[in-house]
Amino acid sequence: MRTPLSLVKVGDCLASDTFNSFGLLILAGNTVLSSDDIAKLHLHHIFDVDIVPKYDDPHEYATIDEHPSSKRTEPAAERFEKVKASYQVAIDGIKELFNGAKTDGTIREEAVTSGFLPLAEQVQQEKDVASLLIALNTKDDYTYQHSVQVGLISYYIAKWLGQSEEEALLAGKAGYLHDIGKCRIDDAILLKPGRLTVNEYDEIKKHARFGYEIAMQSGFPEPLCLAALQHHERLDGSGYPDQLQSDAIHPLSKIVAVADVYSAMISNRVYQNKKDLLFVLKEIHRCSFGELDPVVTQKFINNMIPCLIGKKVLLSSGEFGTIVLIRLTDYFRPLIRTGERFIDLAQRTDLEIEAVYI
Template sequence: MRVHVLQLIVGDKLNSDSYNSVGLNLLSAGTVLDAGDISMLNRHSVDYVDIAPRSSEIENVVEETPSQQANVLQVTSFNNAIAGIKEIFETLQDGGSLRNESVESAFNPMIESIQEEKDLVSLLLSLNSQDDYTLQHSVQVGMLSYFIAKWMNKSEKEALVIGKAGYLHDVGKCRIHPDILNKPGKLTRDEFEEIQKHTIHGYDIIRKSLKDDTLALVALQHHERMDGSGYPLRKTGTDIHSYSRIIAVADIYSAMISSRVYQQRRDLLYVLKELHRMSFGELDPKITQVFIRNMIPNFIGKKVSLSDGREGTIIMTNPTDFFRPLININNQFIDLSQLAHVEITKIAI
């Protein structure tokens, strides 16, 4: 039977070979699909595939797909990357300079530990630190930027540079007073203008310390928006460096899924929906679509809580509305696309 790629389930079997738009054979007939295969079909923008009839009706679909917790190496490397950015901040606050060796010794091992990871959603849910928001956010943005670059078919070398740019994007915050940076209430106009200066500080620090104009430009531009509504220079469209446009998507996603002193974390799927909205003006639409398309399959098998108090498991994504999937609740199947008043409030592994 012919199904949309976003309706595939782990364990489905291909009836025929699957090709991408340029005729490259991606998967052969007879392949039993795993999460990596489904993600790969998405990366190649395949819309429909032919699968063998499922052995049972949808009511007998296994309630949840096994999801992988972050392994010990990933957790250790993640925490080391946080310790690394913390040390960088402290060195700069004490008048020291940024050293490339310090950056790469903290960041690169973390990327090596996760670069084969196919379920980024589980990874984000598993990796968590008690360190302050700015530190964890820097590591998350570096990690997300690396994955976006890979999904855009960048080389490993270029993806590492983009990931490093994400890791350092907020380094200018070391020059913002902690009372402003961690203020629990609404910022005054003067305080907000002070916060905005972290982009200029970051540019200045990286350019002087690392002599790297590209990394410096990302620190300067990651809050610029395609429609000119960003800061500090109100750049528009392609006047914003392509790396900065990648980091902007990662930055917003990480910020919205994180708890901060003035904001509760939002659900991972809700934030993808918000990014989709922002792609019509503020964010680069191609980059945002690549990110959403590669993240969506990772939600299959995840446990969810709904706004009406019920709990269930995502078993299919909806090709016409990525953000309102099919949910299995006690062997009853709820199509959220038909329930406008019900929302997913929480996703867990």
């Protein structure tokens, strides 16, 4: 129900995503509004919003599950605990798949579905993907967490590209299994706390072919198998294992490639600390000019950048502020509010964002 902002109250729930005049997401649908949220809407000159109607009759709907706002009003903390539990199920699932593939050389599709599907179902309503991934991330079990994250991100990207739920789930499973070939790589190399030698790196690169073989022998659809083989290929031919270029790379592999790069860079690894969120998005944007598919990358960035609105940042001047506006013309130089004043980084080229706090 469209409601004038002057009549909106704290505790009201948004029925749909709310965008500003630049077409950027300000608040996601399902948000239960706080006073800060309402102030943000005023700041962006939004005059009315779509509010979930409130019903006087508690029996207006037959069951809680059928109530259109039942998921929207679930406390964020409870919702996150459910996501976190499903995330752990997915991690435990991929561990079992790695062990099974190492022993038997194959994996069961039912095990993939039972590991990944509960997580996909839990995150369908989540809008702030950037915060969600960072909140779930820990320093433990990088290989397994990375597989789960790439599956989750691939699922989101496919949905953002307008693919059906069935296609998105295939993308998610492809991401979930993209590194399954690492089960055949010695742990001494996988977990080495330092730079790999040339020979060790050559050994690591074999995981792409190993993963393809395991997926094919397990009877998975060819696009999923190709994603395991090609997720390190690059449009300019600089990738591996076959130095494929452009259209020779399967579309699903291109989705998984973007998800793989993003997850790797936001994660702590034995030889590398995670990178700041904005730095990672800048790097992925750079890679869209020749390495990563530009359509997939642009869609990914377009959906991740709005997550930054409302986030706290540290500027190179030492000041702390909040991102209040991101322009389509320059994603990475937003408008920052510090106290009572605004700093436009598009104009203040002497300043940089040093860190984004989720």
